[in-house]
Amino acid sequence: MNLPKIASISRKIVVACVGLFLLVFLLVHMGINLCLLRPDDGAWYSAACNFMGTNYIIKVFEVVLFAALIAHIVITVALQIQNWKARPVRYHQPSKSKTSAMSKTMIWTGGLVFVFLALHFVNFYFVKMGWVEGKYMIQSEELITPELQKQYMELSQGLLNEEETIAFQTKMEAVNSIITKAEAENLYSEDLKWIYNLSAEDVKPLEKVVEGVEPDFYHMAYDLFANKIYSFIYLILFVALAFHLIHAMQSAFQTLGLNHNKYNKFIEGFSWVYAIVIALGFAIVPIYIMFFV
Amino acid sequence: MNFTLKIWRQENAKAKGRFETYKVENISSDCSFLEMLDILNESLISNKIAHPVCFDNDCREGICGMCGLYINGRPHGNDDGVTTCQLHMRKFTDGETIWIEPWRAKAFPVIRDLVVDRTAYDKIIQAGGYVSVSTGGVPDANSILIAKDKADKAMDAAECIGCGACVAACKNASAMLFVSAKVSHLALLPQGKVEAANRVQKMVEKMDELGFGNCTNTYACEAECPKLIKRSNIARLNREWICARVGKEK
Numbered sequence: 329m330n331l332p333k334i335a336s337i338s339r340k341i342v343v344a345c346v347g348l349f350l351l352v353f354l355l356v357h358m359g360i361n362l363c364l365l366r367p368d369d370g371a372w373y374s375a376a377c378n379f380m381g382t383n384y385i386i387k388v389f390e391v392v393l394f395a396a397l398i399a400h401i402v403i404t405v406a407l408q409i410q411n412w413k414a415r416p417v418r419y420h421q422p423s424k425s426k427t428s429a430m431s432k433t434m435i436w437t438g439g440l441v442f443v444f445l446a447l448h449f450v451n452f453y454f455v456k457m458g459w460v461e462g463k464y465m466i467q468s469e470e471l472i473t474p475e476l477q478k479q480y481m482e483l484s485q486g487l488l489n490e491e492e493t494i495a496f497q498t499k500m501e502a503v504n505s506i507i508t509k510a511e512a513e514n515l516y517s518e519d520l521k522w523i524y525n526l527s528a529e530d531v532k533p534l535e536k537v538v539e540g541v542e543p544d545f546y547h548m549a550y551d552l553f554a555n556k557i558y559s560f561i562y563l564i565l566f567v568a569l570a571f572h573l574i575h576a577m578q579s580a581f582q583t584l585g586l587n588h589n590k591y592n593k594f595i596e597g598f599s600w601v602y603a604i605v606i607a608l609g610f611a612i613v614p615i616y617i618m619f620f621v
Numbered sequence: 622m623n624f625t626l627k628i629w630r631q632e633n634a635k636a637k638g639r640f641e642t643y644k645v646e647n648i649s650s651d652c653s654f655l656e657m658l659d660i661l662n663e664s665l666i667s668n669k670i671a672h673p674v675c676f677d678n679d680c681r682e683g684i685c686g687m688c689g690l691y692i693n694g695r696p697h698g699n700d701d702g703v704t705t706c707q708l709h710m711r712k713f714t715d716g717e718t719i720w721i722e723p724w725r726a727k728a729f730p731v732i733r734d735l736v737v738d739r740t741a742y743d744k745i746i747q748a749g750g751y752v753s754v755s756t757g758g759v760p761d762a763n764s765i766l767i768a769k770d771k772a773d774k775a776m777d778a779a780e781c782i783g784c785g786a787c788v789a790a791c792k793n794a795s796a797m798l799f800v801s802a803k804v805s806h807l808a809l810l811p812q813g814k815v816e817a818a819n820r821v822q823k824m825v826e827k828m829d830e831l832g833f834g835n836c837t838n839t840y841a842c843e844a845e846c847p848k849l850i851k852r853s854n855i856a857r858l859n860r861e862w863i864c865a866r867v868g869k870e871k
Contacts, residue, residue: 335826335829336825336829337825337862338866339861340835340859350693389795393839407835407837408636411792411793411795411834413727413832414726414727414728414778414793414794414795414832414833415725415792415793415794418725419722419725420627420722421691421720422694423694423695423792423841424693424694424695424699425841425844425845426697426844427840427841431839433837470652556762579837582838583838583859584863585856585860585862587852588853599632
């Protein structure tokens with residue numbers, strides 16, 4: 329695979345810039361994951377997921393993120409192929425030069441991170457995009473509140489008086505129109521409160537109905553992490569990510585020419601701390617769910 | 622001291638090479654690695670066993686950059702900051718098996734046995750690793766002021782002897798340490814600074830064209846450089862590159 333004639337250093341600068349952007353993204357994503365640990369029945373986590381799913385600035389960044397990720401993968405794979413070609417005959421003796429294991433295995437740890445991303449996309453992202461049907465996707469029919477169901481039964485049995493029948497029909501119409509609108513516009517109960525100027529009391533019976541538009545990532549995450557095999561694979565892949573990141577940050581600085589005797593030790597230390605914090609921040613969620621829930 | 626040598630033998634650039642095993646005996650511990658190979662070659666010639674083992678060498682005092690063997694998985698062998706000719710047999714244990722290979726890189730094809738063609742380095746220098754005007758004779762001291770730290774860094778970079786150990790050590794066969802040393806050495810000094818932007822672009826373009834790999838910042842080059850050229854030069858090369866590209870006029 330040959331890229332158009334762009335100098336090796338320019339390509340590496342793109343990889344480094346994009347890599348630093350991805351490092352910042354990981355911090356944001358980790359923050360959202362940590363919301364899973366709050367004992368609030370998913371209020372923060374769902375709010376965060378909803379924000380990430382609906383905010384327009386985030387939607388723009390979603391495109392930037394994908395472009396960044398694809399650029400990072402395509403360029404590094406192309407560079408790696410060139411690197412392999414640069415030594416057609418290998419040495420008989422394995423190298424005994426003093427180098428870090430992380431720096432020499434970037435393409436492999438990166439590959440493992442890619443495997444993780446594939447897994448992650450099937451489980452979460454494709455569900456979010458509606459490309460894959462998640463089993464946690466709540467169907468609207470199921471969400472007619474028990475109260476409405478009861479009233480419907482009573483109506484069919486002729487137990488409601490005229491006034492109650494009109495009240496029920498008005499309510500059903502309102503519910504149906506809001507469901508239709510909410511499904512069409514991907515709205516959330518908070519939005520509905522604002523748009524229809526409804527009180528919290530009015531929205532309450534509708535809350536579940538409208539949530540049916542979005543997949544329930546909170547319970548999905550809990551159920552996935554409760555699966556020990558899934559969590560184990562997840563943890564292994566985050567060790568690979570930690571390995572990748574330890575070298576990634578300091579390497580990006582070097583590629584961008586940011587090397588200084590006074591700060592080198594700090595950059596190296598910061599890379600280690602950042603990589604370990606990120607990996608632990610992600611890993612603590614499945615560990616907590618596996619062993620403490 | 623006695624050693625078993627596993628040496629790469631290859632008749633010419635196109636021939637298929639193989640490892641041959643030779644035994645050398647009664648080697649002094651003060652013998653240099655190349656002297657040990659001389660002793661082997663003398664015995665190969667006088668006993669009419671085989672064609673002598675070909676290897677590059679010239680000054681044998683660590684300044685010419687001609688010698689260079691990949692010994693037991695390390696360029697210039699198991700010692701830091703020395704060339705192969707400065708490596709002594711006391712660094713090995715008696716009875717040890719020593720694997721000797723040529724530099725392996727697409728840009729450094731094997732000519733014969735352990736000799737490789739390092740013309741690629743000359744081509745990189747020819748692309749821009751020089752000051753293109755005559756700077757005259759030795760000027761009076763202090764007629765051109767150069768900061769001490771700049772002069773030190775330039776001198777450290779100028780220590781590069783172009784032996785190719787950085788390429789040999791690098792898992793990607795990248796020549797970045799060599800190019801960065803040459804770029805740094807000239808860019809840090811006033812005489813070289815004038816052409817710095819042009820130089821860095823030409824040298825990097827030539828380096829890419831010659832089939833060297835890309836630096837992945839593993840720093841095997843720094844670990845194996847016989848002249849202890851530092852990785853900070855590679856960062857300087859990257860900075861020079863960025864400045865040259867950003868400041869490039871259309």
